Amino acid sequence: MKRTMLPTWLCIPFAAVALAGFPAEAAEVSPEAVQLHERILVLDTHLDTPANLRRPGWSIADRHDHDGAFSQVDLPRMREGGLDGGFWVIYTGQGARDAAGNRAARDHGLQRLLAIREMLAAHAGDFELALTADDAERIAASGKRVVFLSMENASPLAADPSLLSAYHQSGLRMLGITHTLNNDFGDSSTDPKGAEWNGLSPAGRALVAEANRLGIVLDASHASDAVFDQLLTLSQAPIVLSHTSADAIYDHPRNIDDERIRRLAAKGGVIHVNAYGGYLIPVPKLAEREAALAALSEKYGPDSGMNAAQIQAYLQESERIDRQYPVPRASLDDYLRHLLHILEIAGPEHVGIGADWDGGGGVTGMESVAELPKITAALIAAGYSETDIANIWGGNLLRVLRQAQQVAGAAGDIK
Incomplete structure (x- = not known):
């Protein structure tokens, strides 16, 4: 199904996490772990890579290690790390919520959708759009990479919520x-102003019903606890957290508590564990560092408009800021603490991987998708079976998608 070449790092030991059920001795990505990783369907629920698709001179077909955190997903490293694909994100930053801002969000979302569809057309031999769970299995078996579509932040729909149907027809499934x-649909977990709607707005509740009608999986990552609670109650299909970590390991508003993880699992949902360092460990805010980084961002402008030379210049200046104002950086062990804790709470039938690649994810010891077999090796070392690992890497996600589409089918809609 996938590649057979083994990258040189695969037999390098990495530190295991000292948790109940997980051995504290060093673990290796053994040939057996690689073979298991190759046999199963490996999907990630949150790939922010579409942000790179229109960057000057950037191609999904080329390897971009030299771009550091600016680029963590490309076809060569997907092959190396055994990533069969996943959900490619139509992300829109939250802007002004007036008529002009809503139109700008609408246009941005459609442009991001178009960029993904352009990638699919330009690389039809390597990537294919998936609309169903069966599609994903078929596409991966053919040797292509799976492209599901998701939307992060529903603001492109604020000007016209009926656009959700058009997005669905274009492939949106989360x-x-x-x-x-x-935003106009609900409260965020991190808005400094606090709750505005005490969960979902009336428009948000209508959006939930429409997503159920269409067979679109609802994602509660970034949403407030009240939104999460209401989604669990209102949605006729299981919901997911596409990239969220454990509040019990690091108490952060973006993370979720154990009681809600248990309720998510009881309703058939899945939590996909995030590798964004600022949600894994405490990272202090240094005023001087924040000011220097803000000035750097202003100097170079939006990431999506930077060419290769500008990226390298940015990286050099950013490294100087890191040396001048160092802060802790999350490690693979930190990530595994969250993953293994959530597995203990939810069970392997309700956990997946959503590392936030190209959106700030990645940790020391796992810098890009090329290193994903390290997660499989850690799961083996923790005692999880091949069936469990296959479910974590994709089976649980596909089950939820099937259930969402069955709910829509029961209502008489065609997927």
């Missing part, structure tokens, strides 16, 4: 309600 700020 919908996240909010991002870092409240």
Whole structure:
């Protein structure tokens, strides 16, 4: 189904996490772990890679290690790391919520959708759009990479919520309600102003019903606890957290508590564990560092408009800021603490991987998708079976998608 070449790092030991059920001795990505990883369907629920698709001179077909955190997913490293694909994100930052801002969000979302469809057309031999769980299995078996579509932040729909149907017809199969700020559909977990709607707005509740009608999986990542609770109650199909970590390991508003993880599992949902360092460990905010990084961002402008030379210049200046104002950086062990804790709470039938690649994810010891077999090796070392690992890497996600589409089918809609 996938590649057979083994990258040189695969036999390098990495530190295991000292948790109940997980051996504290060093673990290796053994040939057996690689073979298991190759046999199963490996999907990630949150790939922010579409942000790179229109970057000057950037191609999904080329390897971009030299771009550091700017680029963590491309076809060569997907092959190396055994990533069969996943959900490619139509992300829109939350802007002004007036008529002009809503139109800008609408246009941005459609442009991001178009960029993904352009990638599919330009690389039809390597990537294929998936609309169903069966599609994903067939596409991966053919040697191509799976492209599901998701939306992070429903703000492109604020000007016209009926656009959700058009997005569905274009392939959208997952919908996240909010991002870092409240929007017209609900409250964010991190808006400094606090709750505006005490969960979902009336428009948000209508959006939930429409997503159910269409067979679109609802995603509660970034949303407030109240939104999560209401989604669990209102949705006729299981919901997911596409990229969220454990509040019990690091108490952060973007993470979720154990009681809600248990309720998610009881309703058949899945939590996909995030590798965004600031949600894994405490990272202090240094005023001087924040000011320097803000000035750097202003100097170079939006990431999507930077060419290769500008990226390298940015990286050099950013490294100087890191040396001048160092802060802790999350490690693979930190990530595994969250993953293994959530597995203990939810069970392997309700956990997946959504590392937030190209959206700030990645940790020391796992910098890109080329290193994904390290997660499989850690799961083996923790005692999980091949069936469990296959479910974590894709089976649980596909089950939820099937259930969402069955709910829609029962209502008489065609997927």
